[in-house]
Amino acid sequence: MPDPLVIVCGVDRDAVLATGEAVATADPRTVLVAHDLRRLGEGVVTRAVRRDGRWSVTALELAHGCISCTLREDLLPLLLALAADPDVGRVVLLLDPGMEPEPVCEALAHVVPDGGEGPVTDVLGLVGVVAVLDGPTWLDDAGSDEALADRGLALTEDDDRTVAQIVVGHAEFADVLVVVGAPDPWERVRRDAVLARLAPQARRLDVVSAAAGVPDVTPVLAELHPDARRGVPDDPHGPLLRGQPPLARDVGVSLLHVGLRRPFHPERLHEAFDVLLTGTVRVRGRVWVASRPEHALWIESAGGGLQIGMAGRWLADSLAWDDVDELRRASASLRWDDRWGDREQQLVVLVHDAEPAEIVAALDLALLTDSEIAAGEDVWRTYADPFGISHTDPCDELEGPVVPVENRGEQT
Template sequence: MPEGPETGLTLVCGADRATAAATAASLRGRHGVLVAHDLRGLGEGVVHRRVVDDDGAADTVLELAHGCVACTLREDLLPLLLRLARDPAVRHVVLLLDPGMEPEAAAEALHTLVPEGADGPVTGVLALRGVVGVIDAETWLDDAGSDDALVERGLGLTADDERTVAQMVVAQAEFADVLVVAGRCATPWDRVRLEAVLDRLAPRAERLTVADPPGGAPEIAVELGADVVTRLAGLGPDARRGVPEDAHAPLLRGQPPLSRDAGVSLLHVGHRRPFHPERLHAAVDVLLHGTIRARGRVWVASQPEHVLWLESAGGALQVGFAGTWLAAGADEWDEVGDERRAAAALRWDDRFGDREQQLVVLVHDADPAGIVEALDAALLTDAELARGEAAWRRFPDPFEQRHVDPCDDLPGTGVESSGRREGER
């Protein structure tokens, strides 16, 4: 059996640049290299890169022909990681992501893009040990439920970056294998609520609480680094380890608690009948207030072949195309993995096949019953259901038009994004 790569790679992400940088530095260790890109000048085609090894730090200013994350990855980061992987003196690489770079998108690039001169992706020569997410205990919960734009916080990659702070901080926490919760909450009650949210948002993540930021004292950073390394080495078989999951993966992996705690609850919404497209479009507003996260697979009656992926964070929502239901044709079965085929076979319905609604909603400051009631009211009535598929296709469908320019997909899901934000119709 061939052995895997000897050189390890750890990703570190966080919205607070200083705290995330201090955490990443604590992980480098001897014979390790820390790589960080500052993308604040990306809109002007300028990227600042820092590489720290046992000999010190080297800073480089990169000028890109096209200022974008993809160019930074292809033209600099991936070739650099390939060179480090080939250096026998390097034992470990720590990659600190810019706060505006989503960890799942970066990990997907590591798994799929092939640098020039390589035989395969970077993960073929660097063993991705896991993702470390760093969050601010005092501000994270407010940020995760907000609709503030990244550009308002100086975190946007370009002046027209429409993503929100909630989308970023939720994605960073959700994708982490180890979560470093830095700082102190304003009150003990705030701490209880934060823990309840993280239990449900990132149930598979190991969690470390650091009352004082790791940049405050060297001994704190050393202790934190040792703790994180230990947690990464001890990750269980269910850990993601930086591997993106597609839109058809189970929504409740890690067995998050479904009971209510400190006003925080995780709703699992499952239905067999389809949604009426216009009523669903009106109902999704309930997912944008008092919630942290909603995500899942949706079936609208007017598109009986298509799986729609719905994903929200705070006050931002995206709905996109996530492939085809297996019930749409026999050929589809040969195009999907074993896990999806097994799940579909277990839940197969004589009339609808594998078509169903599967949503999870993380609620922290809203009435769960109101969310369930609004979504239930968006389902087809018995009379509408009886009219049949030919009639359903004629329903006016706000979800029919999908965003294609720019053509960014939802990171890590293989989902074509509709790009909808709160207030858009």
């Protein structure tokens, strides 16, 4: 059986470190691994490893200055070496505050490092992902449009992500939430309502403060929900309501599921983003845009930050039918429309300070009208498309299934 691996993420370095050290204190054979990426743009990464209660720190030079190269050239080989060491019983990976756990887990499961015979998860079983959240500020951060650079968390000069994208991504992908501190009672109720809809299967530990002590999370990881994520990314064509979250409105917080059966006009959808990015914590799902009738787009927002990506072809394009697994073919068959095939709009919107009816109305206005539908796909392809072109990355073997084409880091 592979040795256990735990990933801890969060924007507070001290609280993340305290969480990892609590695990190491409970099990002396635990090794902590952390990379400080604050100088990544300069091509310098600091790696720290804690064994037997002592830290060793190494400065690394990376020619490309990117996260993917950090993973491939240093982290993955290091984890393989630790897995082969009989004196190591558990590895806890502490992510830099600017890192998101999903692409890291994707690399651990699918990238074969130099000198390895398989991916890291063949020899280190990922037990789960722990997200450390700042209780008093998390909800404000989750709905904001503040840039990572303004918080000093950007990894490079051109890192245009928002704080919301990081803190929401941490919480949504986690199996355990360590919530440090608490806001006033009303804001705590609202925050808890948001977390119940964002990460319905995650276990939670409430901690007074990191300085007061963080408990060992390994007993909680041993009792996760049977369907817990455990580092497995969502399929962009899979169910959007993972974990059966509550749909009823509570203290102004609601989860809105929108399903529509006609394409969006690209420019009117772009205009609707003003509504989608106001008073919402999360918007995610697959959309059908008239100017790209063969391609499914993936929309994912957090607060005022929005990413749009390519999610492959619709199965209505017969060329794609044999390129997907049986589960997707079965799901598409159940929803198949005689005219449109599997093409549809499927969005989930987590609302905390907006009126759901206004969001539905904005999306309805972005759909093609009857006369535009009648004009046909040849005309649709001529519509101006504001979404840009596909992004290419020199290290794209570490990318997930969705290739980003746009990131709007500000609220418009």
